[in-house]
Amino acid sequence: MAVRVQEEDFDLGVEAAALRGSGDAGALVTFSGIVRGGEGDVAAMMLEHYPGMTEAALEEIEAEACARWDLSASLIIHRVGRLMPGENIMMVAAASRHRKAAFEAAEFLMDYLKTRAPFWKKEETPEGARWVDAREADDDAAARWAK
Amino acid sequence: MAVRVQEEDFDLGVEAAALRGSGDAGALVTFSGIVRGGEGDVAAMMLEHYPGMTEAALEEIEAEACARWDLSASLIIHRVGRLMPGENIMMVAAASRHRKAAFEAAEFLMDYLKTRAPFWKKEETPEGARWVDAREADDDAAARWAK
């Protein structure tokens, strides 16, 4: 169970290996978010956050996932600062005895992170910089976990 | 798009990095299956398969995933032979522009692999060896993708 907010990159393989070592998991699901380049003409992505509240929000999201599913390990890493196309933005991981729990917990972590963790993205393009709009689909995705 | 059946281990980090390089993905989901040890008293796991049919079945499953979701990359690796607790059994990965497609495709790959790819697991325990029973939950999980 860990939460990290950092400027530095991370290595999915190293993080996954550490999670496997920390419990008797049969199933490990990871999600990586990556800065897209290409047709979108995004030259770089600036990630701003609310120090203090961000960490608290991520810990709360992770604790909620651990309360809902029997996880042997979980992890949320989110980068901040200026990121280039192809770079890691963030990752979540969930390990469990069974694949259904690992998949559901990883999706839950993502849906809640998207809508409840105070991060904001600004894209730099040839036409100037623009704040990324929140997507209604993200609210809908988070709403499906309401009990 | 690749399918591998092999005795050798694989490295999740290396495989994930290769998938990211092969398209403009914003989202990458991986699933790893690992031999559980611990309370189950499983000393080792023997994995048998049907050479020829296995590869064809995995390719069909992957092609079906690529037909249903817009994936920039996908991968299925499954090991065969004798595996010890803590070792990798298999992995699937799906990369897409959006996280919903990546999550759904990875779950689909797993559900279909479980029920349609000719692999059989035998557990070695202190009380002797036993073939793992198919789980009804796996059939149910696969059935939800029927259209």
Place this chain on the structure above:
Amino acid sequence: MKVMYFAWLREKTAISSEEVDGAGLATVSDLVEALRAKGARHAAAFEDVSAVKVAVDQKVVGFDASLEGATEVAFFPPMTGG
């Protein structure tokens, strides 16, 4: 109390954070009215609060939330991490 701005609210106000006297401000809405009165930049930032979220002491709340005992109020657009 400390008032903080993030993302385009920080850009519009041209301020990351400022101290505001909370006397007489019962709710977040009262604070928003007081901030609007500070000048053109603040007024522009709070022109359409339907696009603005607020956290009081690092918890997201509604604009009708009480400011009693509040030490830190933050304004920001909907989150777009992940």
Place this chain on the structure above:
Amino acid sequence: MKVMYFAWLREKTAISSEEVDGAGLATVSDLVEALRAKGARHAAAFEDVSAVKVAVDQKVVGFDASLEGATEVAFFPPMTGG
């Protein structure tokens, strides 16, 4: 045709694969009857076919599937990979 056995069907028959004369065998069920008649081991393997799956030329089919043109028939329990 080539008949193959996997997992506990391979263990019960003590055979990985064998050649079987397909003459007069219209369907998989006909083949199963012929195999049962081969001896005690085969009879034991096919005692309860509700737990047995079959692939004809590497495609999973039902026991009523035709064997016309078939070159490879495989019997195995439900799959347990992943």
